[in-house]
Amino acid sequence: MNKPYVIGIAGSSGSGKTFFLRSFLHHFLPEDVTLISQDDYYIPANTKTREENRLYNFDVPTSINREAFYQDIKQLFNGQMVYREEYTFNNPEIKPKMLAIKPAPILIVEGLFIFHYEEVNELLDFRIFLDAEESVALERRLRRDLIERGYDHDDVMYKWINHVVPSYKEFLAPYKPICDLVIINNTDDPKIIDDAANKISMDLREKKSDITII
Structure with missing residues (x-):
């Protein structure tokens, strides 16, 4: 197959990436787009105690299996399926699914370090x-981690102050100027996200005539 058109999506924690991705993917047929997420390449930390897990920094580039992430992207370039166990953020109540990531004309690469990894x-x-x-x-x-991931308030605040914010400033914020599109999402207004997703999908119609825009 021809090289896919590759869209990189990154953002600060709590910026609305998940909602944006859902809105964006809604504009395409399933066979026309595929998503590979850096989150599924975390090096497992499920053998750590609760206290070790609280102190462990997941927000640094070395917490990701960088080589496997890159090689799987290249495998999609070559038209091959990628199989990867879903990462569940060490939540013992969630049984991980086996993800089957298919090659497609549009490839979305999502994650905190995708611009930092040259x-x-x-x-x-x-x-x-x-x-x-x-x-x-x-x-x-706070809303996400307390409800969806089962963390307690102190854990969330410790990671936010010591890991999340410093990592954002060092490994993501410096790449903001090189990005083709910056979306500021402060209002939780679905229209802002949906309008941006709609515009990008319409622009893609001109670049990729072999895809269907819904």
């Missing part, structure tokens, strides 16, 4: 940066 950044045709004010992002992070 070999991944070089593969991207279009870069999207989602951002939000720190207070807004923290509120969203």
Whole structure:
């Protein structure tokens, strides 16, 4: 198959990446687009105690199996399926699924370090940066981690202050100027995200005539 058109999507924690991705994917037929997420390449930390897990920094580039992430992207370039166990953020109540990531004309690469990893950044045709004010992002992070991932409040705040914010400033914020599109999402207004997803999908129609825009 021809090289896919590769869209890189990164953003601060709590910037609304998940909602944006859902809105964006909604514009395409399943066979026309595929997603590979850096989150599924975390080096397992499930053998650590609760206290060790609280102190462990998941927000540094070395917490990801960088080589496997890159090689799987290249495998999709070559038209081959990728199989990867879903990462469940060490939540023992969630049984991980086996993900089957198929090659497609549009490849979305998502993750905190996708611009920092030079070999991944070089593969991207279009870069999207989602951002939000720190207070807004923290509120969203608390809502997600307390409810969806079963963390307690102290754990979330420790990681936010010591890991999340410093990592964002060092490994993501410096790449904001090189991105093709920056979306500021402070209001939780679905229209902002949906309008951006709609515009990008319409622009893609001109670049990829072999895909169907819904």
